[in-house]
Amino acid sequence: MNRLDKIHIAGGTPLHGTIRIQGSKNAALPMMAAALLYPGVSILRNCPKIADVFCMEEILCALGADTWWQEHDLYLDCTKADKTEISGIYTEKMRSSVILLGVLLGRYGKASMGYPGGCVIGKRPVDLHLYALREFGVCIEEKKEFLEAECRKLKGCEIFFAGSSVGATEQAVLTAASAEGKTRIHNCAKEPEIIWLCRFLKRMGIKIQGEGTEKILVEGGAPVKGGDMQVPPDRIVAGTYLCASAATRGKIEIENPPEGELTAFLEVYRKMGGQYEWNSGKLVADSRRVRFPVPLTETAVYPGFPTDLQSPLMAVFATIPGESRIQESVFEDRFKIAEELNRMGAEIKIQGKKAWIRGSFCLKGTKVRAQELRGGAALVIAALAAKGESIVEGYSFIRRGYEDISQDISRLGGKIKKDTGTTIYEDIQQY
Known part of the structure; x- marks a missing residue:
């Protein structure tokens, strides 16, 4: 594995701050x-x-x-x-x-x-x-x-x-x-x-x-x-950072949200306990009360819940005690991160196109590997919520759709960095 194809994350810090979303x-x-x-x-x-x-x-x-x-x-x-x-x-x-x-x-x-x-x-x-x-x-x-x-x-x-x-x-x-x-x-x-x-x-x-x-x-x-x-703001990137906020129980503001394109996602976010409001064209999302499992979320073609946010949502559910369920109705094989999340302390069972997620009060940091774009972003989300340090391999997959996820998360207070040969704790003073 190329050293530069890894990112280090020290979890446990709620995300706070303002972020601007890249083009779609x-x-x-x-x-x-x-x-x-x-x-x-x-x-x-x-x-x-x-x-x-x-x-x-x-x-x-x-x-x-x-x-x-x-x-x-x-x-x-x-x-x-x-x-x-x-x-x-x-x-x-x-x-x-x-x-x-x-x-x-x-x-x-x-x-x-x-x-x-x-x-x-x-x-x-x-x-x-x-x-x-x-x-x-x-x-x-x-x-x-x-x-x-x-x-x-x-x-x-x-x-x-x-x-x-x-x-x-x-x-x-x-x-x-x-x-x-x-x-x-x-x-x-x-x-x-x-x-x-x-x-x-x-x-x-x-x-x-x-x-x-x-x-x-x-x-x-x-x-x-x-x-x-x-080029309009990327609705999937916006949803990813909202999931990161939810997993860490933070509060973030999106400067340029893709208005009208996040309705299905925000409905699930609300069911989890997330609160949000539109203020002068900005989206303020408060995830400090996220704690409720969601009985069923089913992906669908637009305007349904987007399949590209299914993996990030699974990472959030892995942090919520109780059982949540996801049904993937768009793609045949999009539960690739379940095994990696289980290694972090979640309990996820897959049967066909359905996933049962029994969340944990505290995921544990470990080494995980991305196999595709959105799953890679989901592993970053899980690592941000986990206790201890995680190493996410396969950063090249994430770069397919995110300009610089490390920089964006850092702006929101997350402890994340690209691999430089040292652990994130050795570099913690930069935060």
Whole structure:
């Protein structure tokens, strides 16, 4: 394990203070893909400097784009982005890279890429992407190591998704932007990221109606211009820090909360005993009375409880005596942190898509390992609530979605630092 891939945390300190939330990962990535539609400069303001954004930036550069940063504003000049092949080196890192297919087809009529996430096509969400592209008239050949797509001209169509998928909805909207005529997309995902993508495309000159509903109408094929837009605050990062406050029984204020996007999470937060109020556009969350187990929390597509906050919530439940239950209804295998939390003193039992969490008055610090992004953030939350020092390995997973979770938590008074070869207690004077 790389020494720099670890963070040290001394738990037991309630978080207090004010925090500002970074730009949204899930909004920025499809906006970056959309920038490829215009052979000129687009700007994403307040863009998060995270691993997934850097990966998408590398892909665009490999396609011929020029990119540069001014503070947190990302400039994308796609004037010379004339390549149509995306190496599996990039696509293996990030499944969302698949949304570039429709954009490349709209601009050049052809595209090829390694399989997203390094997996072969099967009963996976990417099937919906390919279905949508074929409805536009795209011919797709699924070869052993890569996908190859070609189309003389994209034409507007009717798309009926069998299930709600954020990525597939984004793919359809992005492809429709270049297709001649009108495209009607049914059973669309309603997540805020879809709305933000559509707003960005509207700024590029594309006519869109119905974003945020089950049916989106796109009128494509017209000339586009460069987009310039502020990336909204990340609702999952906001929820993560609210969970950290809840686990440590702290009180925090979020300066720029994603208003209207945290309703389902705040309902569960209230059931735990958390109190919150909106004050002049800020969200003040008081977790000092968090102590109640929640009989059942079920993840669902938006506006339901977000699956990306399921693991952070499990970490909070692990600190609450009594039995809470979570049902994961979006992904098949998202209880990977249960074993790690059990090593910290929780009692979690998994049966299929259900988890029973019997919390502890005091988790114990130990060495744990992240296996994926949100689970890694959840282990940080548990470590902040635990007695003693914890080492969270796999920090690289966390960096995929959090600019600097160590710095953010430190600003709220948490005792956390990246690995420098010493224990956090040896460096405690810095706090």
